[in-house]
Amino acid sequence: MSYISPENWSPADGFTLEPAAEIAVKAEMNNLILAGPGAGKTELLAQRACYLLQTNLCPSPQKILAISFKTDAAENLKKRVELRCGKELASRFESRTFDSFAKQLLDRFRLGIPEAYRPGKDYNIAFSQREIQDIVTGYIKERHPNRPNWQYEINFNILFRRLSEDRLPVFENGEDIYSWILVRIWDILVHGREGLSSTLTFPMISKLADYLLQHNLLIKKALQMTYSHVFLDEFQDTTYLQYELVKTAFLGTSSILTSVGDDKQRIMGWAGALSDSFEQFKCDFNAGQIELTQNHRSAPRLIEIQNVLAKIINENSTDARVSSSHSEQEGKCEVWNFQTHIDEAIFVASNIVKRIQHGDITPRDICILVKQQEQIYARAVIEELGRQGIHARIEKEYQDLLAEECVQLIIDFFKLATMEKTHESWLRVSELLTYVHGYDLELDHKKILGIELELNKHISQVKSDLNELSTDLELCEQRIGEIVEGIFSFIGIEKLFRLYPKYSKGSYFNKLIKDTVKKLANAYEKYLDWSNSIADILGLFSVPIMTIHKSKGLEYDTVIFLGLEDDAFWTFRTQRLADMCTFFVALSRAKTQCFFTFSNSRETLRYGDIQVRTQSSVNISSLYQLLKDANVDVREITDINDI
Numbered sequence: 001m002s003y004i005s006p007e008n009w010s011p012a013d014g015f016t017l018e019p020a021a022e023i024a025v026k027a028e029m030n031n032l033i034l035a036g037p038g039a040g041k042t043e044l045l046a047q048r049a050c051y052l053l054q055t056n057l058c059p060s061p062q063k064i065l066a067i068s069f070k071t072d073a074a075e076n077l078k079k080r081v082e083l084r085c086g087k088e089l090a091s092r093f094e095s096r097t098f099d100s101f102a103k104q105l106l107d108r109f110r111l112g113i114p115e116a117y118r119p120g121k122d123y124n125i126a127f128s129q130r131e132i133q134d135i136v137t138g139y140i141k142e143r144h145p146n147r148p149n150w151q152y153e154i155n156f157n158i159l160f161r162r163l164s165e166d167r168l169p170v171f172e173n174g175e176d177i178y179s180w181i182l183v184r185i186w187d188i189l190v191h192g193r194e195g196l197s198s199t200l201t202f203p204m205i206s207k208l209a210d211y212l213l214q215h216n217l218l219i220k221k222a223l224q225m226t227y228s229h230v231f232l233d234e235f236q237d238t239t240y241l242q243y244e245l246v247k248t249a250f251l252g253t254s255s256i257l258t259s260v261g262d263d264k265q266r267i268m269g270w271a272g273a274l275s276d277s278f279e280q281f282k283c284d285f286n287a288g289q290i291e292l293t294q295n296h297r298s299a300p301r302l303i304e305i306q307n308v309l310a311k312i313i314n315e316n317s318t319d320a321r322v323s324s325s326h327s328e329q330e331g332k333c334e335v336w337n338f339q340t341h342i343d344e345a346i347f348v349a350s351n352i353v354k355r356i357q358h359g360d361i362t363p364r365d366i367c368i369l370v371k372q373q374e375q376i377y378a379r380a381v382i383e384e385l386g387r388q389g390i391h392a393r394i395e396k397e398y399q400d401l402l403a404e405e406c407v408q409l410i411i412d413f414f415k416l417a418t419m420e421k422t423h424e425s426w427l428r429v430s431e432l433l434t435y436v437h438g439y440d441l442e443l444d445h446k447k448i449l450g451i452e453l454e455l456n457k458h459i460s461q462v463k464s465d466l467n468e469l470s471t472d473l474e475l476c477e478q479r480i481g482e483i484v485e486g487i488f489s490f491i492g493i494e495k496l497f498r499l500y501p502k503y504s505k506g507s508y509f510n511k512l513i514k515d516t517v518k519k520l521a522n523a524y525e526k527y528l529d530w531s532n533s534i535a536d537i538l539g540l541f542s543v544p545i546m547t548i549h550k551s552k553g554l555e556y557d558t559v560i561f562l563g564l565e566d567d568a569f570w571t572f573r574t575q576r577l578a579d580m581c582t583f584f585v586a587l588s589r590a591k592t593q594c595f596f597t598f599s600n601s602r603e604t605l606r607y608g609d610i611q612v613r614t615q616s617s618v619n620i621s622s623l624y625q626l627l628k629d630a631n632v633d634v635r636e637i638t639d640i641n642d643i
């Protein structure tokens with residue numbers, strides 16, 4: 001492998017970096033990079049990874065560890081690095097979520113955890129508070145001497161929070177009933193009981209990983225020697241637990257940390273995000289601060305509005321600068337007022353359909369955002385779009401699934417078996433096979449050729465199996481399930497699990513496969529042709545619908561936000577700043593057009609029932625005021641055909 005000298009390195013793919021970004025890319029110290037939406041924070045991390053790998057400043061065999069919040073963000077970053085500097089160098093770029101980083105540590109070094117807290121090898125993962133609550137009430141048989149009815153007296157929210165936050169080891173503490181329960185529930189969850197396997201939540205896994213590193217200095221040392229550089233994406237949303245783990249793993253070591261974030265996009269406070277993560281990081285890691293001011297995403301008109309809002313959220317924020325790729329007048333933002341959500345649906349759908357028919361954009365370039373209850377807020381629009389021939393879908397069900405490697409693998413096999421121009425799928429699958437068999441690209445030509453012949457044979461088999469699918473949905477789903485099983489046997493399930501240990505625990509893998517098979521069968525029933533079915537699953541034909549929280553890190557030509565109303569922002573009075581940030585995230589996803597709707601009446605979910613309620617905007621009048629201050633037009637839509 002030949003490396004480039006740092007002086008001769010230039011950004012990949014023709015990107016030019018603003019001077020501050022170039023400093024950040026090449027820095028040799030801990031840094032906090034502060035930048036607004038569209039400043040290229042994700043791109044900067046990808047370019048920095050390329051710089052460190054291509055110059056060997058991250059010396060082989062050391063690696064870069066990048067930690068993101070969501071699976072798709074981690075996947076997106078990994079793909080960018082592969083694209084910019086090739087697969088071989090990118091194999092030393094490990095892009096993970098916080099949860100997967102902690103889980104990987106726990107799975108690899110489980111035996112290093114003291115017996116009292118060592119979970120079983122095949123522990124299950126509990127995702128909901130309800131599961132833990134059932135275990136607490138069902139398995140703690142011991143009577144508390146003074147509180148015989150504690151099950152009915154305690155607040156399970158507090159217990160759940162303390163299960164995630166109290167330091168290990170936990171001790172009973174006098175009259176504190178929660179500590180009495182915590183001692184017992186940790187024991188039950190970690191070791192399991194009759195009829196109950198070892199069961200952990202992700203915050204517990206994070207705690208155990210932290211505990212492991214604190215007790216095993218050699219593991220900690222190995223970790224630091226593995227990762228010469230660590231990236232922390234979306235640092236504004238780091239929780240106390242996550243930051244503790246980062247500190248335990250890397251504080252006082254030679255690993256160089258780069259955190260990127262934007263305080264105006266801090267929208268995870270409800271999930272425990274630290275309110276002063278930037279200050280803590282700078283102080284603990286003696287980190288420098290670099291600010292980026294260019295906005296590469298949005299048109300000038302939208303940046304103007306973002307700047308007004310940014311100043312309200314943080315009066316010290318620097319105005320973002322417009323990128324030269326947009327013309328001066330470009331960008332549009334309006335508020336649309338309606339009498340009913342039905343009028344809203346017809347107008348919004350017609351607007352979208354007209355633009356798609358005009359050839360301006362594809363369904364995938366538009367995003368419909370809501371604050372909450374996407375099934376309810378977007379129901380009428382989905383129906384109306386359907387009537388006008390455009391499919392819209394709630395993205396939540398697909399986002400995480402499609403980011404999974406095993407799901408991508410199935411899709412690659414189906415593409416190879418049914419479509420033309422599948423070069424990338426071929427490369428991905430043959431590379432994976434080479435990797436899982438432990439072959440060397442340079443030395444094992446013959447063996448690799450052998451695998452490729454086998455791959456070709458298996459693809460032909462998949463092709464003929466897919467040609468004989470039944471039109472009966474149930475039979476079709478069953479057969480697709482068998483074909484998928486055949487794909488994993490061909491690869492070698494054990495080998496795959498060794499490559500992706502996350503799939504080897506509990507029922508996670510089986511659930512992913514079941515969901516994918518169901519989606520494939522449903523899509524095939526609709527199109528009876530695989531090219532369209534796969535495009536449909538990938539969402540290429542659909543207008544995506546999601547909550548603002550799910551839209552973090554994404555961008556679309558046009559954003560339509562449904563329901564700028566008090567009901568949607570019901571927390572505005574109590575958490576004004578967080579809601580302002582949420583609004584800011586919505587506004588800043590758009591590249592050229594952004595619309596907000598208000599409807600005098602709307603369907604919402606109240607106490608489990610769908611009710612049509614009169615809407616107001618009194619509580620969020622300051623949001624309307626800021627749009628007014630930024631000269632955003634408010635249109636009363638009385639004629640729904642007046643697009």
Ligand SMILES: Nc1ncnc2c1ncn2[C@@H]1O[C@H](COP(=O)(O)OP(=O)(O)OP(=O)(O)O)[C@@H](O)[C@H]1O
Pocket residue numbers: 015016017018035036037038039040041042043044262265296297552553554555588
């Ligand atoms: N140096 C650059 N030159 C031109 N375009 C860029 C540059 N950096 C990033 N971009 C483009 O700008 C857009 C926004 O980049 P990116 O997603 O990295 O921003 P971000 O700061 O992570 O945004 P956000 O915080 O809003 O999610 C992308 O389309 C990206 O390709």
